[in-house]
Amino acid sequence: MRQLGTLAARHAERFAAAVRTRGIATDLRPEADGRVGVWINNEDQLAAARHEFEAFEAEPTAARFDSPPSSVAVDEIPSQPTKPGPLDRGPAWRRLPVTCGLIGASVVVCLALWFGNEWPGNEFGARTRQAMSIASYQIVAVQGLPRPEWDGLNDIRSGQIWRLVTPIFPHAGPVSLHLPLNMAWLWLLGGAVETVRGSWRLAMLVLVSAIASNLAEYYFDFGFGFDLANGLKSDVGLNPNPLFLGMSGVVTALFGFIWMRARLIPRSGFMMPRDMVVWMLIFLLACVAGMFGPIANVAHGVGLLTGMLLGAAPRLWRGA
Template sequence: MRMIGTLSQKNQARKFSDFLLVNGIPNQVEEEADGYQLWVRDDRHLSAAERFFSEFQSNPEAEAYRGRGASAGAIRAREERLAKRSPVIDVRTHWHRLDTSVGPVTGILILLSVAITLLAMADRSNELLDYFFITRYDVVGPYLQWSGGLPEIRHGQIWRLVTPIFIHSGVLHILFNMLWLKDLGSELERRQGSLYFSILVLAVAILSNLGQYLLAGPNFGGMSGVVYGLLGYCWIRGRYDPSSGLSLNQGVVTMMIIWFVLCWTGLIGNVANWAHTFGLVAGMAWGFAAAKLRR
């Protein structure tokens, strides 16, 4: 399934959907907060559907789009009859956003997160875990003490710019982040490729880690900055470049933004809010730039 665009009016979306179907392109319309999304069921029809969509936007009242409802209705009725006779369900139609596969880079990120989090739980002295924080620090009473200027990184331990994303403070923390990483990461990796996805993750990780360190200190960890970066990228890239195939349900975006704001209130506890913020902004900016360059 690939989304080809969004129309603001229901009757226009239905008219174009009928036109596509009559021209041999199975599709469906989904209502979202910003309008009616048009999805093509088979990627082989994507280029033709995008061309038709561009032409439709230029002149939606053209004669070619009129009077297609009856023919399209007959096709849909025939499809429904065939579906009732067949025990096979086309998952591309019924659950086009459900995919249990995990991208290779996404899988590696999940495995590293689990491994280092288990290490954190087992390493009570934090001697090994110290190598994964952005810089070493000491706890002196209620305060943290550390050397400014990231001396370890300046002396060659450049992995510290990234590795805080693998440190999680508990089961719920890592479970929440890994579920989001699996869904957002696998979809983005599948659409954009493993190399592109890896570069995006590294860039967002470094920016969100540096932002959190500079504004709140070195005592932080977690994949949530990267997760918010992936969320921002998919959200904005899909909105401004529907042909990318990336799309987020408005309810998902709303829920994540509510959680983002809730974390800033302090009710959730000690949260790396600056990492969230830098990650989200970086992802949105990258998604917007990628969409504009695509055009």
């Protein structure tokens, strides 16, 4: 199901009745601003429906849109859709399989990571962390401090390509809010993308943004902080490190994707409140400033840019 756009209430019923005679089924849903949202039920008819909608917007009184009046007047449209919408059909794991799968995988990996070493004689948690990292490593003491030691990205070059993606699943914890916050954002943003664009497109967006943000975070550090003893300090530059984890790069990519689609393609079916944009950008800047401790700032930034580029791609392509 996809939204074509919105019309004045007096025009929405006329358009729906006209395209119904052409075999195109629509849903009419009241919007908060008093207009009526027009939704197409069958995405196979999307191109034809958009053509009709654009023609109607250009000339709503054209004779081609004359048709017998519908038995339901516009002002009688219920405040809730009479048909179940895309968020109302069946259990969540059927409606949003990719979103639920990502959340489930993250929870399972984190439970193994956090509690896998509690069983006597078992180092399952440590092995899970090694398997999920972008590179296998050992912790060694350097001048009395623990440091990772690893052999670059040779694991990936030898065929372990899953390591390009799997760092998104482990999270800090269990007392940290890292996992619940990322999963809440994933449910909200990933669910929106999967509802509007479908499971395969969400899966591809997650795959591309995970690879981009993981590689960027592996190779680069970026952040600023301030303490009373040393004043302003920075950590910027090329500094490979396999010790990063979390879904944040994917979450910021989903945010950037929805933001650009809602802003540049109003009929895309997405919406992004301005307040949410402001608070997300404030949060990302606070992370860069070191207010929340060690943060994968490069993954955040690259994920955001990746999502924005993919979200703006249709408009950029048409404008090229």
